[in-house]
Each structure stands twice: as C-alpha cells, then as structure tokens.
Amino acid sequence: MPDFFARPQFLGIDISDRSIEVLRFDNNRKISAYNRVELEDGIVLDGGILDGKRLAAALDEVLAGIRPRPVSAVISLSESKTFVRVLTVPDGLEGEALRQAVEKEARSAIPFPLEEAYADYIQAGRQTDGSRTVLYACAPREIVDGYASVLRGGGIEIAAVDIESLSLGRALLLPSESPRKPGAKAAGRTAGTMIADIGSRTTTIGIFDDDNALAVSVTVPVAGSRFTHAIAEKLKVDAAAAEALKRRYGLDRKDPGNNVAPIIEAEIRAVVEGVTDAIRYYQTRYGKDVGRILLAGGSALMPGIAEHFRSLLGLRIEIGDPAGNIGGDWRPGLPPILFANVVGLALHGQRGRQAVDLYKTAQKNKALPRLAEFTRAARQSPAFAAVFLAGAFALLGLSVFEYVLLRPFVPRPAVVAAPAPGPEDQEPAPAAEPSEPQPTPPPIAAEPEPAEVAAPEPAAQPAEARVRILPTPTGWLNVRQGPGSDQPVITRVRPGEEYVLLEETDGWYKIRMDGDNPGWVAAQYVGKE
Template identity: 25%
Template sequence: MSRQNELVGLDIGTSSIKAVHLHRSGNVYKLAELGIAHIHPETIVDGIIMDAATVSTAIRQLFDKHDIAIKDVAFSVSGHSVIIKKIKVPTMKKAELREAIVWEAEQHIPYSIEDVNLDFQILREAGPNEQEMDVLLVAVKKDTLNDYLAVISASGLRAAVVDVDAFAIENAFTMSTKFQPGEVVALVNVGAAITNINILNGGISDFTRESPLGGNRHTESLQKGVGLSFEQAEALKRGEAIEGHGFAEAKPVIEMANSELAAEIRRSFDFYYSTSQSHTIHRVVLSGGCASLPGLASYLSSALELPVEIANPFQNIVADPKKFDAQYLASIAPQMTVAVGLALREPEDSAV
C-alpha cells in the first residue's frame, strides 16, 4: 500500500538545502521530486542557524521551484548541540526504560536535562542471564531544535519527523544493503563543515562520532594557498577549470587537506577499536558533498588501507528517465544521502 501521509526529506546543510520526495508502493520507492538550493557558508555554522530568514526563504523557493506540494517534512540536526551515546542500562522493558531514561541520561549528558529533547533506541536486547542491555541515547538542545522548527514553520511547512544526520544516512544505506554475518561497515559522510561517522556492526550502530572538519577545509586551504576567492576555490577543488589556475597547482594543497581528513577519520576508527569488541572494519561507504571530490575516495582507501566506495542512495529507487537525467542523479547522489534517508522515514518515526 502507498503511504497515507507522505513526507519530504529536508536536509538543511551548511552549504546547501536538499529536498527529496519519494512515492512508496509496497516495497518499491519511486523518486517523485528533488531539488538543491545553495546557501552562503555563514548562514548555518556548526549546526546553528545564524540567518533564519535566509534559510526559510531558500526552503520556500526550493519547494516552489520544484513544485513540491507536500507540506510535512522530515529533517535532521547535527553539530555540537547533538549528543549521541551508546550506554548500558539495567535490563528492563521498553515502557519501563522510557520512564527511566531521564535519570539514565543525567549520567551521560553534559547539559541540563530540562534543556534537551531525549530519545533512545534499544540496540540489543539482553540475553537470558544478562543484567544489562545496550541502548543508544540521543539528546538535542531544545534551543537549536526550536530554531529549526521555526524556519520550517516560516517556510509554510510542518515538521513531522526529527532525526539526526548519522541515522538518516544509516537509513538510506540499510534500505538497499544486505550485511554479511559479522560485517562491520563505516558510514563516513563528509559535508561542508562536519564529518559524520557511524560504524555499523551487523547492521546495528556500534559507534558514532562527529568531527568539525569537512570540505570547507579544502576550500579555505585553496583560498590561502593559491590566492583564490571562495567561489574559485569551490570550483577548483571539484576539478573545474579556473582562469589562470590549473588543478595541478591546487593538487598539493588539496592533498594536504585530504591528509588531515584521513587522519581525523583514522583517529575515530582507532577509538572505535579501543572501545569495541570488534577490531576490524571491512569497508567504508563515503557520502556527502565532498565524496565526489576528484581522487578523495582513492586517497582515503590508500590512507586507511580499507576499501572505500561512494554512496548512491538512488540505486534501488525508481526514477523516470524522462523526468530525471540519470547522469545528473549519479553526480549528486552522494550529497543527497541524508535527504533520501529522511524521505524514507514514516510520520511516526522520530529520533528526538
């Protein structure tokens, strides 16, 4: 059956806003609409909306331009205002845990409980003789969440689902992937300002971390090292020709930024190994706007000594070739991963 209440996945990112609307019939998803609106890099900083009017206007224009009539949206948050922790709690039923989660959260959240929205997910039920179970705890500061809700409302839309970037990416990935027994996959989403890492063990989130390092580092390095404007640096890092400057000139600067990113990812992996029973990551799936940077996937594969593949959240979604150009979809696929993951959500879903 088709979904009774369809949602639009709305990814409000640091450098752009993405929207994806999917039709579902049974287990088949069809791409109905999608769009991207670019915003100034200082409009949203570390997940905090600095210019609400610009964001709401961009969202409204995006929906108008692509004739998206659906008003209910699923959106996600990231940055310092989001806390994700895997904790152990005494074995209890889900209803009991919902009552006890506030007390449990107070032991792990560095903010006042009154200042955050909480949710949780039981990762693994306790065995017959186990006294504890694994729970994923999520907390988002209310003032940050309220800012997002305000711009969505000002855009004439309704927020039906609130999610976290890392879990939206996981949702897009697990929809189309079957895991091998014991397989550990690292989902690495490199956005403009933040890199999300979510390590799945057997399809279950085992480790999450965010780093304030993303594609902006490449842009800033090119601005300083080669003497380019922001727009020129953005174009050159993507391999586009810039008058008076060649990619060969930029390559050493880009490789230095790649090295910083690889080192940051490796630190996260090392921390995972030190805190987990697993000592192997079998493959990396790279998403985000920076996933398509020339040579980045192969560089990370070499630096991390792991297979690295680029995400394509559209691979199992039907797209009418008369409406959507296949080459264009392939080119934007990695940066649409969060939006697709959000579009797959149901109205009753919510992470926070």
C-alpha cells in the first residue's frame, strides 16, 4: 500500500561555473543516488547562464544514472547572485504585520524594486532594545527564472531555491551543531564556526554562531580558477597542465619539487584577508570569537592548504566532511567534499531546519492561475467535476483504509523527528559583492547602485586617470546622467571595460565613454587603475 503521507524525496542540484552535482537521499537519510559532471567554458559564468541549451544537455547527462527520474529539485544560486541582509523590525509582530514590516525595511535597504526579485526571510534574534532581527535574502527574478526554465525543459520543477551559506552549514555541521530551533545552544560549542568554501571562481565565507545560526556571509572573488591561471602564466604552461600541478603539489612546502606553492600563496592571500576581515567583523559586532574553520570546495583538496591557513591564522583548521553527517557509500574518485553544497540542498528538502526559499513567491504566483483554470474547467464541464470528486473520494477512502484499518497491524520503522527550523538570537551580516573581500559587503542587485544617493559637489580628478568596471551580478552596470540612483539611465557598460575617470564624488565616478560622452557609475563596482 503506498504511503501517501511519506516525506517527499527531493533531489539537490548544485550548478556552478565548472560542474554540476546532483544527490538524493532515501527516507532514512542515506544516499540513494548521486553524480557529477564537469562543465565546459562558456556555459555558466559567475552563476549566470550563458548557454541554456548546453546546460540542459549537461543536466541530462548528470541525471542519466538517477532512477527514478526526479521531477522536482532544490537548487541554490551563487552567492554573487544573491543579496543577504539583516533587517531590524519591532518585536512581537506576526503574520501579515511582520511581512509588511520586513518589506518596508527591505525597500530601504536594497537598491532595486522588490517587484524585480524573489525573496524570503527567517526570524533571527531578539535585541535588548525590544526589536527583532530577520535574515532577508533575495535574488533577481531573471536569474532565478533562467534556471527554472532550463530545469523545466528537462522535466524538473524547482521545489525551493536556497542560499549557499545556509546549505553548506546544513551539510558540514553535525546535527548537534547545525542550525535548529530558536535559542537552542550547540552541544560543546562556545565560539563560532566558519565555513570557507573555495570554489572555482569565488570563495564563500559563512560564520555560524554558538546558537547555530548564520551570523556572517561574505563572498571573496578569488578561488581555484585564479590559482590555475596564475600558475599557467608564471610557468608558461597551458591551463590543463597548470590545473594538474595545482592538484599535485598545492601548498605543500615539504615537497622539494613544488614550484607552484609560492604562486598559489600570492593568490590565496586575498582569501586569507577575507577570512581575517570576517572574523574581525564577527568579533566586533557579536563580541564572540571564531573557534575553528572548515574548508570546503574543490580547492580544499590541495595538499598543504589546511597547514597554510593554520600557520597564518593560528586557528583550528579542518577539511569539511559531509560524509560524517549522512549515511551511504561514496564511490572512489569522487571526494565527498565536492558534494557539500548539494548534500545541504537535499537536506533542505528532507529536513528543512534553517533555510530560506527564494522561489516561494513564484510558486504562490503560479498557484492562483492554476486554481482559476481548474475552477473554470469545473464550471464548464460537469463531467470534469464529477470525475475529480470521484477520484478525491477514492483517494480519501484508500487513506482511511490504510491508516484506520490496516496500519495498526503493519509494523512501521521508527521515524526520528526533525528539529524545528529557525535560529534564535542572531544578527546575520550582509553578503559581500564580489568586487572586494569585505565582511560587510555591498548588496547584490539587478541594478547594482546605492538607492537615493544625493549628488554632492564633485571634486576634479587628474586628467587621464582610468578605471575598470568590476564584475556585477547582472553582467552590466548602469551609467546615469548624474551622481545618484535617482538620475536617468543613459546607457550600460560591461565588466572588464576601461574608461577615463573625469570626476569623483561620494560613491560615484564620472567616466568618459565613446564619443566623449560623460556619465556616472556607482563606485562600488569600479576599480581605479
């Protein structure tokens, strides 16, 4: 007899610039299927889809061995594509009153209309002044819809869209340490735990405090591909050879044949600085220390990386191990650390715990039209309504038969209750924009410019000073007629382009474009030469 009330088995899908990982658990939280494929260049860049057709083909390949074929999945977006902010609202609010208060604070905190984003929030901690904090996360709708379209083309609907920091915490922190019900203290922990996921293009840094809640989330725009590129450039070898050298020698200074360690050390310095800044911010804001750091991502497999961080930071450094938090066997050649994020995504679907769902708004918007379509069909066709009611009564009868008559005589396996979701007494920090490794980074936005910035008197800059446009979550940067996000947009510029700097004022640069036309851009996405 089928169990109509069994917990659904969601598939976790982690899509990054370089690879796709998929993983699914059974009802006993053991791996039932998992797989991984590497992506070629030009398919995904900085979390944005460049070639949907090739990505769909790669998804078909990675899902080929997953049986039965999944119909829904939990995904996450790159931290460079999400915006995370701690908001303060009056304590005691619930339901619609809380939602309105959060929306009001969010509108003043993010520099683009909420109507252009998918968002979610979870309650965090209470403050001594009678206020409450919430962890608010959002992402541009066009980014989320792009992934939904590709997945839907392969017959998969999005069940939830999580953020990477929370997913990693779910996977790498043991149950006694991972986020659970508000106010619950983690067994044996008196200091925060940092997770540094050194991926291909970016490093995601998250600090979980002793109340098992995400307190700091930072993104550093330096990771494994930067190390590989530097090795290739310094040693005059191709990318494949450089990648092999990085994996073979890494940061292991004990190997006499290691001539790549100094190259990697120079590049990884930015990651170490990002870690140091995040710790300093955590200490200042929360008055707590970080007790250990868990390293994750493909670069965590480099020889000597834990020892390198330990020598520079003087902290307990470990390589994260999602296998210690779940059951099941891992195939040789596929290190579990590569699946850390997708493990957390699959746990989102099975257990919940501390999690956000940026796709919740989209699902609500789709539910109303579907309900309206069903109502119209029922009114227009009495036969349709009769068939539906007959099916509903049949399903109800089966359920009653099973749970009232049959189930008392059928032994059932014990079910372990999942801890209630939601952290307590935390104040998460904002996520970092990939322009500079800072512990209090600028927001990620579809139109990445500060909201309502007044235009003070600009100061003249020396002639021919030049600036370079830095990466943005949308792949472009708006150029405005004057300094301020209330000024009209006159054109767009792209990351990597260089322009002459004409003037500079608080938060804005005036640049000279083609044809000597001037315009103003947000300074947070511009680097001086």
